[in-house]
Amino acid sequence: MRTRSWRGLRSPFGLALFAFVYIAGTIAASAQTPFVPYYNKNRIKYDHFNWRIYTTDHFEIYYYPEIEQHLERVTSYAESAYQQVSAQLKHDLAFKVPLVLYKTESEFQQQNIDPGELPEGVLAFAEPYRDRMVLPIDEPSDALYRLITHELTHIFEFDIIPRTLLRRGLPLWVDEGLSDYMTGYWNSFDLMTVRDAAIADIIPSMSDFQGVQFADGRLPYNLGHAAFEFIESKWGPEGLRQFLFALRKAVIGGGESAYEEAFKLKPEEFDEQFDKYLKDRFKPFRDKERPQDYGKDLAPKREKTPYVTVVSIEPSPSGDLMAVAAGNRKDQELDIILLSTKDGKVIRNLTGGFNAGFGFEYISQPGGFRGNAVPWMSWSPVGDRIAYFARKEKQKTLVLENVLTKKIEKRIDMKTVDMPESPDFSPDGKSIAFAALRSAIADIFVIDVTTGEIKNITNDSFGDYAPTWAPDGKSIVYIKRVSGNDKLYRYEIATNKSTQLTFGTHDDGAAQFLDADTLVFPSTAIDPSQPITPEVAKNGNIYNIWTLNLKNGELRQYTDALGGNVSPVPLKDETKQQRIAFVTYYKGEYGIHTLPQQKEPIHTVASADFGSPGPNIDFTPPLSHTLVKQNERSKGKFEKLFLEGRPPVNVGVTSGGDLFGGTQVTFTDVLGDQQFNLFAESVSQYRSLSLSYLNLSRRFQYALQGFSQTQFYYGAYQGLLYQSDIFLSRDQALATQTLRGGSAFGIYPVNRYSRFELGAGLYNFNQKYNDDNLQAFAEQYQIATYGQPLFVSGTIMPLSAAYTRETTVFREYGPLSGETMRLGYEYAPPLGGFLSRQTVDLDARKYIRLATNGVLAFRFRGFKSWGDSPGYLYYGGNSEMRGYQYLEFLGQKAFFTDAELRFPLIEAALTPIGVIGGLRAVAFANLGAAGFNGQSYQVASRSPTIVPILTGFVEDQNSLQGFSPVTEARAVSGLRLVDGRASYGLGLETFALGFPIHFDWSWRTLLNKNWEDYKYAFNALQDGESSGSRWLRRPKFSVWIGYDF
Structure with missing residues (x-):
């Protein structure tokens, strides 16, 4: 299962279809009792899908006509991923993998394959009983290819270690770690958690590490990814395969541990060597900046408040308050709270209590792995309202809430777009720019707050995210996913044209205007004039705070963090001197820190040093596939019935x-x-x-x-x-x-x-x-x-x-x-x-x-x-x-x-x-x-x-x-x-x-x-x-x- 984060499962769908019996479950094999006197909420099939099947050498792909324009591309990704995983594991599947495609996450949420309720953070899943892969195709091309590779690896794992035969528990890090490892890619946030765990000395014993024991629910995935890289570095690809088959023998038939059989090591010896490997690997980063180097942490205190994590921040126009998207331990929900920018005191919770009381299910988070590299909310120019997106039924709704009365003044249901995120008020407060999907492609849209009219302003084939209005309201800066990286672009309202602002093979996060000519944004860039070893470059990929002068193209780096610094925003203090506030990460926790804008930069670089405008190249998979019409057919209503789980x-x-x-x-x-x-x-x-x-x-x-x-x-x-x-x-x-x-x-x-x-x-x-x-x-x-x-x-x-x-x-x-x-x-x-x-x-x-x-x-x-x-x-x-x-x-x-x-x-x-x-x-x-x-x-x-x-x-x-x-x-x-x-x-x-x-x-x-x-x-x-x-x-x-x- 591929996730962004875990927010806690909601209650499962359960309709009493039988008035005369209690039905305790469907495929779940856990302990159950018939005395479950609940009616439960509805899982609604908002759309009717006319399912078709396309057969390839290794897949049976289930799709519907609205996906057909993407079918050839997705099929190429799937067959390429199969060749990659099969070659690396030296294993072939004796069956065609059922691959069920949905156009967007909102349609993916309507699936009936998993009987439980899927949290919004679940991007896709593979199930072990009938070896089905289920996923939406709304990610950028390179991210979608990695998502397919991740889930396909699970299918190989299920075939190598059948789940119906398990006598012992299989650690979560093995399944998820191998799947991430097979993608051959480190997301900046994932690498950040492993680097942080190594330097902070909070690496668990992998031999008995079973589940989520950290605030960051993806840490088991990430440590597992690193563990398989360690195995390959020490024992080679063959050692990795030997470990999988030794693990199969250990959890199915008993006998000696997989570590002893594959590596001739006791489990605790494996843990010691892995711990040393990680500390040596990230040793060059030990002297980088920690959050305390930036001064006081303004984030709510975990021991004194219910807010255990902060993920995104947005200052009020006056600068005395800050809206924060925070995880609420008590309610097990995301809330938007107001903090004092002076001392970090929690002023109020704008969404306190359970979200159902506000007329929506939950506050929406950005899609994919963008996380807090993009904004979550926006203040109105006069500072009386805040805008954010929330899940309501199939669609999401744009919520405009009064920060003084906590009254929701307006809801606009986003019925013509999917997965809207990152709202941003225009300087006159009449419009809001945001990112959303149409036909499974992300673009930048603008909505008229009064009429609700929505206009697509970028309308291209690349993924566009995180819009930010310029102070004069004449342009919008946003992120575009091109050539495998996130880059900043500027869209001119008058000319309807976009211009690339940043270049290079690194990722840039959402930008904010410090003034009319200066942007502040997070970036994984490294000064190209500084010598750096390939290993440090590989293990870095760290988000730091940068600025860009739009007049002369000068880039300035202001932090050099150990973990990562994201979500930078301009912040005024009592003297009206601007500071830069941002979210930090260290020892598994997020914090909020500030820097004076007048701080001397660590590096100053010309934008041209990273590159210059060139053709935007979309991701191309290793293998290309041409559709064969004879392999398409309509799905029969009762085609391929099978036993659903144990x-x-x-x-x-x-x-x-x-x-x-x-x-x-x-x-x-x-x-x-x-x-x-x-x-x-x-x-x-x-x-x-x-x-x-x-x-x-x-x-x-x-x-x-x-x-x-x-x-x-x-x-x-x-x-x-x-x-x-x-x-x-x-x-x-x-x-x-x-x-x-x-x-x-x-x-x-x-x-x-x-x-x-x-x-x-x-x-x-x-x-x-x-x-x-x-x-x-x-x-x-x-x-x-x-x-x-x-x-x-x-x-x-x-x-x-x-x-x-x-x-x-x-x-x-x-x-x-x-x-x-x-x-x-x-x-x-x-x-x-x-x-x-x-x-x-x-x-x-x-x-x-x-x-x-x-x-x-x-x-x-x-x-x-x-x-x-x-x-x-x-x-x-x-x-x-x-x-x-x-x-x-x-x-x-x-x-x-x-x-x-x-x-x-x-x-x-x-x-x-x-x-x-x-x-x-x-x-x-x-x-x-x-x-x-x-x-x-x-x-x-x-x-x-x-x-x-x-x-x-x-x-x-x-x-x-x-x-x-x-x-x-x-x-x-x-x-x-x-x-x-x-x-x-x-x-x-x-x-x-x-x-x-x-x-x-x-x-x-x-x-x-x-x-x-x-x-x-x-x-x-x-x-x-x-x-x-x-x-x-x-x-x-x-x-x-x-x-x-």
Whole structure:
């Protein structure tokens, strides 16, 4: 997987396509439980793609007509990359690689191959089960070639080390490091992190380096890249190949370590030699400038604020404030904050709280690997508003926010361009220049803030980025990717012509005007008059601060950094003397520092010393490919169905001790749009089976399914479902409902958070007690009392509609903030001999965040069914009504409500079995009631009454049981729950081996002791308790596996 950075995965897409079962997952092989009571957000297919297939010697390329103009070029890249990787690894694939292409990242985000939500920083991915490569083609030509090489290397890795056979974990640095190594290219930012780690002495032990342990999520990739360069430098290309095959043997079959087999070194000896290699390699850079050489760090303090990293800065016109794009550790989002340029104090967070509250999903970051070499935001000329881009649905939106009121004054949806970035206000504030894609090519655009009209001003075949208006508004300076490097150009508004400003084989970042004639910008340039060894040149590539005089072409270098200095901006102080502020990098952290503009330059160079204008040469791959029309064809709807990953193992335990087990087998087409699922589960001894077809190829998604399902519940309702003189235990009143039939289900997502659902079905069902004698007695009693049995059997044809809304923000432990609501209606018409009924079902939740990880959670579930054969809601136990038996409540009209305070006690714990998830506590209170149509249904009462309290039994030959109860009258007054039930208590939750395990201590109550004595006198007598109240209020301890609501 190729990424820019990791910002934390959002909650995955999960629509409840099956109303009768819980589906725990698709291809994920991690620990799962069926009790996942979330509806989740929508992944929307905004576009319909008319897929075609083009076959080459080594690829099956999936594309759609909008990509056809790029197909020959991309095919050349793919075949060239195959020859390169195959030759270097001396390995060939025995299959054609499925290569799925998307035109842009916004279309790539709509893919159905990976069931999870892709963060914006994921540029492409390769999956190990069917060896598919999936990527957008919107990068510049040379970057796209490297991206294809990176992902193709993963496919070779999956073939050499099959993931289905792994017995041990494969370090992330091996997969990603080799893929980066095979590109033969170091991005400036990637090389910066390795150079910094070597000089700062923070190199981890690679032999046990498993994951992301640094603020920079790409460091495992980069250290892996360096590790493979080390291996090649010491043992040659053959040593690298030997290491891969030794690694294959180690992680699949066991035996000695790959280091010992390939290099005759113990793992710790490899680590020592690699550590020395890096320190020797970057030794020439030890004496270069560190951030402290520039004075005070204005970045927020990590130990005192939630802001752990800064990536881009933009000063206000007055210079007293600075807008900063910062990573928020608390919210796990990017925010835009205001800092004082005097002391670095955080003035306010302009996007505080979760971004959904601002009407967008997240603040957008620039594409590719441009990172903070280009701007992220812009101030209006009068300093009252700030402009930035944010993700909203498929498109991004231009946000204009008032910095004083934090009010978003205007949103402009960018519907005619893709991936806009780097906005810049014009000097008059009427227009904003920005970079964006059309037809997968980046150009510079200008938008009229008032009318929303967008104009493409560069409109060429090269990648154009990071526009900056000149102070007079007559020209725009921007970056163009030409001949494999980023160069500065100037576009004249009047003449519609562009002129190249900088030259050379280095990269230049976005420029800002210090004055009408001077630009400041980051550059990896090195004074061409200074002697430098090839190794230093190779290992440098460092962004430093430079200026360019537009009148005479003079270039000046002001810093000579160890790490890198980017995002330079002009900054005025109290004396109106300009400084240059910029972002620094050292010891894995970004900072903000300044330099006086009057500082003496380190080097002064003429622009012509780096070169002169010449032809702009686009990247050319080693091999060229000519399209063969006979190799093109339309993709068949069900072409090449295959097993989608390893079937998951689903496990759960109810609070009643019932064990759940299940799995799902999924067959899909190459694109994941057409799915066939076989789902099997068992709860206690009751089994369910379903076979379904899902079509996910369009915005409107639908499913067809056939199923057989048996559910159990408890019908221990004395005097309601059977005679009042029959005394049964809960297990004796076990009942089941068996359904067999089929249904159709459709979903139309309105937006990211809301959707409409429609369904229709035809199935036969049978409800009864497991005990045949009890069933006979109960049916006789129900017919005599109600005129019909309450447990019915027959055939029904339900039609359903529902509206679902989900804005919840999730963390690894469950919901943190937001709200959820699902309102459903079902109507089964009385056609022919079919049973009929109507049902309304409402489920609403609200989550209020407390501090960082505390949650105040509320839930209300209401249910009402009526007609000839009403349905039932059965609930209880787990997180629905803690303290009561699992599925204890049964009714045709029912509700329950939960209130919980959840908070962390321990974030993580080291145990003899390894590190387990954090320990969280919960304080809870529950209230619910269930009843039957035509019967009295009173949740609570304050009216005084006289009740008979059971005190014992006497023999009675006329009674079915052989005895009759003895009672005494007692007055009851005050508030009491009549048909309602309540509980409260405390609990603990932890994650062990991937499962959420709960330990609850509950106390039940009817809020009135005398009333409890009346209601539970028989239970007290059975258990030898002195009163019904004492029996009911005894603490109950329960353990269950499942997620909180």
